[in-house]
Amino acid sequence: MNPLLDSLQPYPFEKLRALFKDVTPPSGLAHISFGIGEPKHPTPDLIRDAVIDSLGGLASYPATVGTPAVREAIAKWVTKRYGLPVDAATQVLPVSGSREALFALAQTVVDPKKNAQGEPAIVLCPNPFYQIYEGAALLAGAQPYFANSDPKRNFACDYSAVPEDVWARTQLLYVCSPGNPTGAVLTLDDWRELFELSDRHGFVIASDECYSEIYFDEARPPLGGLEAAHRLGRGFERLVMLSSLSKRSSVPGMRSGFVAGDASILKQFLLYRTYHGAALSTVYQAASIAAWSDETHVRENRAKYVQKFSTVTPMLADVLDVKLPDAAFYLWANVARTGLSDTEFAHRLYADYNVTVLPGSYLARTAHDTNPGRDFVRLALVAGVDECTEGAQRIVDFCRSLKR
Numbered sequence: 001m002n003p004l005l006d007s008l009q010p011y012p013f014e015k016l017r018a019l020f021k022d023v024t025p026p027s028g029l030a031h032i033s034f035g036i037g038e039p040k041h042p043t044p045d046l047i048r049d050a051v052i053d054s055l056g057g058l059a060s061y062p063a064t065v066g067t068p069a070v071r072e073a074i075a076k077w078v079t080k081r082y083g084l085p086v087d088a089a090t091q092v093l094p095v096s097g098s099r100e101a102l103f104a105l106a107q108t109v110v111d112p113k114k115n116a117q118g119e120p121a122i123v124l125c126p127n128p129f130y131q132i133y134e135g136a137a138l139l140a141g142a143q144p145y146f147a148n149s150d151p152k153r154n155f156a157c158d159y160s161a162v163p164e165d166v167w168a169r170t171q172l173l174y175v176c177s178p179g180n181p182t183g184a185v186l187t188l189d190d191w192r193e194l195f196e197l198s199d200r201h202g203f204v205i206a207s208d209e210c211y212s213e214i215y216f217d218e219a220r221p222p223l224g225g226l227e228a229a230h231r232l233g234r235g236f237e238r239l240v241m242l243s244s245l246s247k248r249s250s251v252p253g254m255r256s257g258f259v260a261g262d263a264s265i266l267k268q269f270l271l272y273r274t275y276h277g278a279a280l281s282t283v284y285q286a287a288s289i290a291a292w293s294d295e296t297h298v299r300e301n302r303a304k305y306v307q308k309f310s311t312v313t314p315m316l317a318d319v320l321d322v323k324l325p326d327a328a329f330y331l332w333a334n335v336a337r338t339g340l341s342d343t344e345f346a347h348r349l350y351a352d353y354n355v356t357v358l359p360g361s362y363l364a365r366t367a368h369d370t371n372p373g374r375d376f377v378r379l380a381l382v383a384g385v386d387e388c389t390e391g392a393q394r395i396v397d398f399c400r401s402l403k404r
Contacts, residue, residue, distance in 0.1 A: 007138045011131060012362040019347055025354035032391035034379035035356040037180070037330065041250040041304055041382075044297040050290035051254075057282030064279040065270055066094035073289040074258045082227035090263040091236065093270060094280045094288065097255035098210045098244040102174070103136040105240070108272040109204045109265065110171050112141030119143075122169040126157050128181055128364035128373040130208065133174040142171065146367035151334075154326070155182035159193060161368075167201045176208040178215070178222050181363050181378040182332045183325025191228035198238050204265065207241040210257070211328035213248040213298055216306050222327045226261060236261040240269075247329070248298055249291045256280060256288045305329055308381045312392040316379075319399035331379040332360070338402050342377050352401075353394040 010018075016035060025031065065071075068088070075088035086092055095101035106123060114120050123137030127146035137144040145166055147157040173194065177186040186194075198205055207225030215222055225241045240261035246252040259266060273279070280288070291297075309324055313331065316322050321334035335345045342359040349355050360376030381388050 002139075004139050004141065008135055009131070012358060015362045016346070016356070016358060019343060019359075020350055020356075023347065023351045025350055026352070029354040029394070031354050031356070032383070032387055032394065033356040034381065034388075034391055035358045037247075037380040037382060038252050039247055039250040039329075039382050040384065041301055043251050044249060044291075044294075046290050046294060046297065047249060047251055047254075047287050050287040051283055054283045054286035057286065060282055062279040062282045062285065064274045064277075066280060067282070067285055070094050070280075070285040070289050073292045074260070077292040078226070078260055081221070082224050082230070084226060084230040086226070086260055087263065091266065092258060092260045093266050093273075094256070094258050094285060095242075095273075096257075096278045096280050097246065098208060098242040098257040099132055100255070100278055101242050101257060101259050102130075102132050102206065102208060103139075104272060104276060104278065105206055105242075105259070105269060106136035106140040106142070106172055108269045110137070110140040110142045115169065119169060121171040122166055123172045123174065124162070124166070124170050124203075125174050126176060126179065127367055128360060129174070130176060130180050131363075134365070137172070143169075144365075145170070146365050148368055148370065148372045149179075149182065149184070151372075155179065155184040155332070156186075156190060159197065167197060167203075170201060170203045173198070173203055173205050174208060175205065175225070176211075177225070178209075178211040178325070178327035180208075180211065180328065181330050181358075181360065181373075181376075183211075183328040183330055185222045185326040186225075186228070188223060188228055188231060191223070191225065192232060195229065195232065195234060195239075202238070204238045204240070204262075207239070209241050210244040211247055212243060214302060214305055214329050215327040216302075216309065216324065218299070218302070236263075238262060238265070240265055245288060245291050248301070250301060251287075251291070254284050254287065256284050256291075304385070305381065308385050308388045311385065312381060312388050315389075315392045315396055319396050329381050331381065333377050333379060334375055335377055336375045338399055340402070342373070342375055345377055349395065349398050353398050355391050355394050355398075357395075 071088040121142040123142045125133040134144045149155040244257035357377040360373030364373030
């Protein structure tokens with residue numbers, strides 16, 4: 001067996017199952033889950049219809065590079081969304097969801113050879129973070145390094161605290177904007193800092209933007225990595241962005257997304273993926289064209305999230321330290337005022353009220369003497385507004401019961 005597999009840590013939901021293994025929640029209350037970030041809004045008819053209409057494509061192997069039509073649809077969407085040109089032939093690649101691509105990218109860009117001092121390459125990640133980043137780094141033979149987020153700075157990572165010798169060994173930097181779990185969005189100044197570091201040290205930036213289309217002000221969509229480069233007068237050197245239809249279009253089961261950016265990286269990424277065998281089905285390529293070409297269903301999807309967040313956030317703010325995030329569909333709530341740790345809070349909430357939330361410490365690592373997820377819980381507001389409101393009310397009741 002590959003010995004690097006032994007370095008992987010349990011996934012957050014495995015830890016959650018272990019936390020709940022001896023718990024029997026109250027039978028009189030239906031279970032409400034804020035735990036998994038899986039969209040529950042109905043899949044738009046235009047995507048379902050496109051799948052049905054293209055089922056004849058099952059008779060053919062899909063090309064890893066995708067059809068010219070799907071690459072063109074993605075390129076047009078990027079241009080319309082971010083106001084910049086991309087070459088559909090060389091700067092866009094459809095993938096089987098951003099999760100698969102985030103993992104595979106590290107296998108492409110990381111050189112596993114150790115340096116002259118016997119030290120492995122570094123893949124730098126935010127903390128808290130999406131655990132795929134860490135697993136991708138470890139299985140590429142690299143060492144993860146975690147840059148802690150700062151709640152006092154809207155959960156921005158403090159990259160100035162990263163030592164110079166760490167930057168010198170860094171080959172890949174994962175960023176997530178809007179962020180999971182905090183919903184924080186990188187500013188243009190943040191991007192300027194990252195680009196300067198990349199220019200100095202030569203590492204690749206992978207910008208995970210799968211939540212980019214879930215936001216609360218139609219006039220202020222989140223800034224993207226390619227857009228930041230364009231605004232700063234740069235090209236896309238050493239920069240790729242990854243996006244997905246799962247959240248934008250409520251089709252997590254389709255596993256459809258794309259990577260765009262530096263053509264030289266995408267050329268090598270295509271080579272890796274050709275051997276990896278992770279081509280997107282032609283059926284889903286056709287459905288993806290329909291999805292990327294329509295914004296009406298996306299605005300309707302956002303409106304549902306706006307309704308939920310505008311209802312739930314003030315309810316929870318009465319009992320927890322929580323506020324509306326910049327974007328994405330998570331509430332990142334500090335539970336310290338309840339007197340419970342994040343794991344105790346999740347355990348007792350499930351045991352007493354049959355509501356699932358994810359402890360923040362499960363979404364982070366202890367780094368630099370702290371776990372920045374500790375004392376927080378993540379709530380994924382993915383269900384309908386009525387279910388989310390009911391779940392929020394149970395949390396309010398639970399928190400108030402602690403004070404009796």
